[in-house]
Amino acid sequence: MQRILITSALPYINGVKHLGNLVGSMLPSDAYARFMRLRGHEVMFICATDEHGTPAEIAAANAGEPVAEYCARLAKVQNELHDGFRLSFDHFGRSSSERNHRLTQHFAGALADEGYIYEVTEDQMWSETDGRFLPDRYIEGTCPNCGYDRARGDQCENCTKQLDPTDLIDPRSAISGSTEVFARETKHLYLKQSALRDEIRSWIGTKTDWPILVTSIARKWLDDGDGLRDRGITRDLDWGIAVKRGDADWPGMEGKVFYVWFDAPIEYIAATAEWADANGKSEADWRRWWRTDEGAEDVRYVQIMGKDNVPFHTLSFPATIMGSGEPWKLVDYLKGFNWLTYEGGKFSTSQGRGIFMDQALEILPPDYWRWWLLSNAPESADSDFTWEVFQGGVNKDLADVLGNFVSRVTKFCRSKFGEVVPEGGAPGEAEAALAVEVQARLDGYASAMEAVEMRKATAELRALWVAGNEYLQHAEPWAVFKTDPERAAMIVRTALNLAALYATVSRPFVPDACDTLAEAFGLAPDARWPESAEAALGALAAGHAFTVPENLFRKITDEEREEWAARFAGEAEG
RNA sequence: GGGCCCGUAGCUCAACUGGUUAGAGCAGUCCGCUCAUAACGGAUUGGUUGGGGGUUCAAGUCCCUCCGGGCCUACCA
Structure with a gap:
């Protein structure tokens, strides 16, 4: 018997996920976890909501709810849908949990003690009307290159040119439309990933069995330009994990929170602790999955995610763990999935195009979706749902x-x-x-x-x-x-x-x-x-009684297919 | 702009480090069966592996180039 730790990429809290999200991480993780249990292995299958960051705050504001209530509500909605799809998590946690607050602060403190954290004073875009700093993407304006008037602060989607928000002509907040936006000085913590570059590279080098999709993305980041860059791990937001150095305050960092991508992977660990809390288990019971000095040395740790998550799991999170100087478990096998498209195009939340988890269960039971999605999973390339x-x-x-x-x-x-x-x-x-x-x-x-x-x-x-x-x-x-x-x-x-x-x-x-x-x-x-x-x-011996079950599956009719195709086509054409 | 991935039968995909006549499912055609959700089984049609050039005894597989599609490019997550 082996011990197998499985984590699925964390679905973002912001709304109901579509089938592409489902098949990219949670569903294959579940099939894998179920298979390993079937084989008699001891399995810990963990997932959680990823709740922090600007999009959650804005979605909550749009819903007219306090962000904490909004997240609690959506976490419940997601949980019900997971049950609907029969996702067999040992625990589905929340990145906003008390456990994650403490553990994230602990990691930051450990990293600081090891000399991997430094402060940077820099300019960020501030919106006076919104009363907040805005990520580049939330600044809109006219592209200096092509004149497109809805270019974003990071890139013009019309001419694809990379931009800096200060390049934009007539910049405005993408949230309120306010033009009172300007660069303002702020201070943030940076993780010195560059100092861990060689260690990460040689570690990646041992992962010869990982999908090429995964290692090529990691190598690109390690070797592009000047190599792996340091990364800001704090943000000027209200909703999130307060910046602390372990249990201690962090002078100069008052009112700031950790960057969502810093705390989200740590939630894999924290959610396992949440599992212990929820099931009357001890500290040792969850730590034996994660601490190689407390029983996790023989654990096989498998991470499953969409390809957008790969850099954070091959570089940032390992940097967090390696830099902490503590014996936490690193991933042994990392599986990355491509995208599922819908009738030749993208799933679109805003246009209502494609199928979302709640809608899928309204029209057919979970087995139908599980089977088709997994037998057509986007493993070697993007795959298309028709x-x-x-x-x-x-x-x-x-x-x-x-x-x-x-x-x-x-x-x-x-x-x-x-x-x-x-x-x-x-x-x-x-x-x-x-x-x-x-x-x-x-x-x-x-x-x-x-x-x-x-x-x-x-x-x-x-x-x-x-x-x-x-x-x-x-x-x-x-x-x-x-x-x-x-x-x-x-x-x-x-x-x-x-x-x-x-x-x-x-x-x-x-x-x-x-x-x-x-x-x-x-x-x-x-x-x-x-x-x-x-x-x-020969398992069932003569004389063993059974009953004739109802038909296990019904067929999808042509009429249904046509009706559903029309229903989920989205409001816009194409 | 840079990087990566992909382009194989009508459709969806296979083919370990280059190695016998490029495979499978679906769809199509023919035959068989009648227990079953008009289901099942067998056989069969179908590809100069996106175009062109090169390396090699041998290339879908390696190199160059062109065409087409997708992804990433670090402050969305």
Whole structure:
């Protein structure tokens, strides 16, 4: 048994996430966590909301709510949606938790003690009307290059030229529209990442099994220009973690908070502490997952995230940990996902384009989404959601291949032998060949999951389901029954055992269907991965009672597909 | 501007460090079966691997170049 720590990138608090967000981190993490539990490993699966930063403050203001209430409300909404998608977090925390406040301040103090923090006095854009400093992106104005009048302070999206807010002609606040914006002096803490560059680079160098997407992004940042740059870790905001040096005040930093990207990864650790608090566990119980001097030396730590998160997980967060001088666990395997697009374009919150988690669950149960999204996960490149492909995949894989297999074997058994695993007959060559095939598929499925390769894993699992139909077709118990009922009983018994095997090993992808099947077959919902295919095919003994379950999956009709395509197309064309 | 990734059958994707006639699913066509959600099984059509050039005994795989798509570029998160 191994111990496996899994963290999914933290979804930002600002609103309901769309399917692209879901498939980029939380969903594959969940499938991976479920698989590892199935294999009998000890798993700690952690996620949390990422609550700080300017967008949260603005969203709260727009909603007319105090930011703390807004975040608490949205955290609850997100939690309910996670339940809806059957995400099996051991704990889903909040980056605004007391635990994270203390731990973030602790890390800052440790980094300062090690000499990796320094103060910088610099100019930031201040909006008099809004009464706040604004990130570059929240300053709009006319582009000095092309004359586009809605250029942002970081870049003109019309001519793509990089900008500095002070370059803009007639700058204004993107929030209030106020033109009373000007540069104003402020003081911030910087993390001396540059001093950790070599250490990070050699650490990355050992990660030869990471996806090329991940290591290439990391190397770019390490080697671009003058190399890894130092990074400001504080901001002039109200909502966030107060800048402190451990428990002590930080002179000159009053009223400031840590930068959201400094505290968010630390929440992975803090959320594990929150898990302990919520479950009556001790300090040692969570620290054994994170401190290599307190039991975490044999933990395998896997992080899963969208590619936008990669620099922070390969560089900033490791810099925080390495620089602290304390033995916290570093990531062992990092999986980055590309983007999911919607009908050839981007998901758009503002245009209502694409499918959001709440809407998805309104129209179909979670298994349908889990299966399609993971079997089409954007692993090697961006992938595209289209209703036609979605309908085809779900109907074929789930309804026809898996659902219909269960249906045909249970109903045939009921009509010929009753709702009980029939006795008689002995396995022969066909069953031996089936066991070989099943073993090969189980092995292929398992090694794909070990490597966090979702597409490959789902293809293997599907092939395992197909093997059931192939077997039944060739064994043809409906014909055999007429001349040799004993042999037909053995075939049906074998097929019922296949269905029971599916109920166990399909759980990472279609947990609800597995629950239905497990109940119909009277199996434990936490059944483990089988010892061998041969053992699995004989697990249900003759005489074991079962019930014929309702059809596991229904098909998506053409009418539904058309209706949904129209509904989620968004307000603008294209 | 700089960097990275991708471009393989109608569609979605495979093909370990270059190595037999480039594979699979879906769709299409034909045949079979009738237990089942008109489901299942078998067979089969289909690609000069974006264009061009080069290295090599051998290239989808390496190099150059062009075309097309995407991402990142550090104060959105």
